[in-house]
Amino acid sequence: MNRILIIAPNWIGDAVMSQPLLANIKTLYPQSQIDVLASPWVAPIYRACTEVGQVIEAGLVHKKLQWGLRKQLARQLEANQYEACFVLPNSFKSALIPWLANIPFRIGYRGEMRFGLINIALDNPSKVNRPPMANHYLALSNALDHSHEMDTSHRADPKLNVSPIAKQSVSIKLQADSINEKSLYVLCPGAEYGTTKRWPTEHFADLAKKLIGNEADVRVILLGSKGDHALGEEITSLAANTSQIHNWCGDTSLDEAIALIGVSKALVSNDSGLMHIGAALKVPQVAIFGSSDPHHTPPLSDKAKVIWLNLPCSPCHKRECPLGHLKCLNDILPETVLNTIQALH
Template structure:
């Protein structure tokens, strides 16, 4: 039998791409023979390479927000050569459905949105109350439309590179005799999702005194925050922001004893590796995008103004995050730090 070929148009955010693995796992479980390709931003290809369910990642040649009708038509004609049986379009935008349409893929599945009638011929209606979580919505698109909701959602499981950490430890001059704790202080969405930098610094100082090393992970944009945290934490803290690729972060998180993180893409990466983590929520809510891991603890104050889903606090105080004390985070972190079976 020829395998069923499915093209998934992937999301633009790191966390969403990790959660999309639950869809890929669902498709593999439903079909005896299936090949899954993912059309996604170029930055996501290293993450897709750590998902055994994905045959290949295909880089989207346009950046976030670019329309590029001619480029999408050309991409569609190239994709037509693979003769896909189905396309599943995860983003809700009009432009994200164009390439599968131009490719002539016979079944094109997605939720109703932005006047996509005709572009999608397997149009689903999204019931946000029945599917409150992003991962549930992704998985639902891989199941028949009459499936009871919410559907079962497999837990994402990224595969680290066994040799990756040894290479990184030498390359980044990390300490060989101390277990690592990862801090992820960034949040691409905005400052209303970021625990205060001085709080990260104080927590880091405590961990260094206890015999741990701290690895601050993030993009080059997070480097100033990482510098401040490393300075406050003292010797034994390493600012790796902008010094590592996304695949490197996977290998560091896979080896870390634990992690402390805002609601961010790297939070979902840590969860998909089974790394014990403490996730701090501010303007967003764990009811919508929780870390999908039994090893995760969530701290969410749930104030009367939460969640607002704003990039910056509309009230100017960000008490949803400043109200989370260092002592509370340290207490939540302690069981993972002192586990008898180190990672």
């Protein structure tokens, strides 16, 4: 195999979880160039994967067919003469481009009625007994050639590397705010899924105050998307500290966010894409879980600690608490998170 294409998933966490698959493919086919077709918001993840040759950004919109754009991309990709393509999303649309690009081997899960589009198909996993996401992707690596099968049942920890350009850009930003990375904590208050994955802002504010204590050089950066900016403002205002708490939600690119997490002393996040980035960078971290199940999507790192109350009602996987009390998150106290962070060092 000389050239292999990956069709990337649409979520940051899933993209991080796909790195062990890329590593396995590289081990199986060391001479191959692995390129990735990705949306602009997950492309930075693949720029941080050493196995990837080229990241091709595609402005495809979730749930839209965009037939003309898909045909145009397929023509562009056909010229690269890929021999195999791993299609990671389960959708019918995601399998169209490699089929239109005449890539001979198109590997993926059966997904939604993709007969013919995917020609090496694995059965969809059971909904009740799903393997961890990283292993789900990893299992695809053996589908192309069974003669060199690798064990894909072990824990597969993703690994990312910060690009030198992103590192430099973050270093300039930190210097501009006189932030010493040796005493920098990153808190990520957002979670796109909904409130049942978001630890309360009051708790984040209290934790930030506790981390700062009486230490003049400690800084807390709140990191997230533009949509999390209001959460960041709320936390800064509740903590009544604007000189040592910096709301950078929406102010960094994902490449910079990766670099920033990479230099931090510790990361505290909800069950979100940034949590998986922290794990892949092997940063000391605390991951707070509410309505979701840490067994399915844990932060895969020996430096990560999960806090999950495992209440009788959890995991409920609902976006809003059906019981109205959100005890799975409200009852995780800032002291508990602080003690966990201190135990990491």
